[in-house]
Amino acid sequence: MPIRDDPAGRTPDRVRDRPTWLLNRAHARSVAMLHAGFEAHGDGLRGYHYRLLAALEQWGPASQADLGRDTGIDRSDVTAALLELERRSLVARRVDPEHKRRNIVTITPDGLTTLRTLDGVIEQIQRDVLAPLAADEQRQLLALLTRLVRG
């Protein structure tokens, strides 16, 4: 999904230094690296799956709707991603006996193992993404991005 990696292409001046363009490129860079990492070690799982597993690990069993709210993933995409996770036995789904319209989703031991593996892969990618910057610059960037995002 990244734009062409090849920076050989001249970028129009009016585009090249714009904040939105830089954010786009930086994002493309990180997505490309994540993609490569998931490709190599993610066993076919994608960002959605990781986010769902992470949410389940952190807050325990939840309904699909809650998972969607907690991860910012649309209900319909939650359904699709959970089907895949269930197929791999990384999560289990059962109907909530209290509210029969609701599915309670639980992460399985295998799911936890997978989550930990992905954690390692992703941590390495974080380092790779930030590699062009010195340690203090990395901290600066993260602080600024955090303020940008939360602001």
Next chain:
Amino acid sequence: MPIRDDPAGRTPDRVRDRPTWLLNRAHARSVAMLHAGFEAHGDGLRGYHYRLLAALEQWGPASQADLGRDTGIDRSDVTAALLELERRSLVARRVDPEHKRRNIVTITPDGLTTLRTLDGVIEQIQRDVLAPLAADEQRQLLALLTRLVRG
């Protein structure tokens, strides 16, 4: 295309502070704003169209292949976007008499006008995107992103 704007959703800890996640969110923010801007004032044009117009304005007439290289847009996508731009008379295409397999694309006066309009819209969006930061922080962020992207 941004992830859900609603930041109410709790984000899993292991995700929330990761550089790739922050870049993703910052990008989502800028894309959402760009989307809204194009929606309101872009007359249905998309990022591809703007980039092509910008490249034509800056470097003058070019073949479609060159446009693709200069903008990082795939040849096939260049074709589609130019069809739309031609339909709106924002660009003109003619066969290169020297190399009959080649189309020479030229921006029209209307195209220039549209480009300037979009420029204004986009400039405003840049300001909005960076609004949470003070002026010196904005400069810092841009410098860091530039190094990240070029590094």
Next chain:
DNA sequence: TCCCAATGTTGATGGCGCCAACATATGTCG
């Protein structure tokens, strides 16, 4: 009780990027 809200599912759409295949035109090298 009746209506409305929430839930899970299916299916479709859009933006952006990628790639394969093809016909056509243009070299280049034996």
Next chain:
DNA sequence: CGACATATGTTGGCGCCATCAACATTGGGA
């Protein structure tokens, strides 16, 4: 010159992430 490779534009398909519409089911509140 002729065979071969290369560049170009076009078509069509795929993938990822995000969004929305519509629906049946279930539950809660007025």
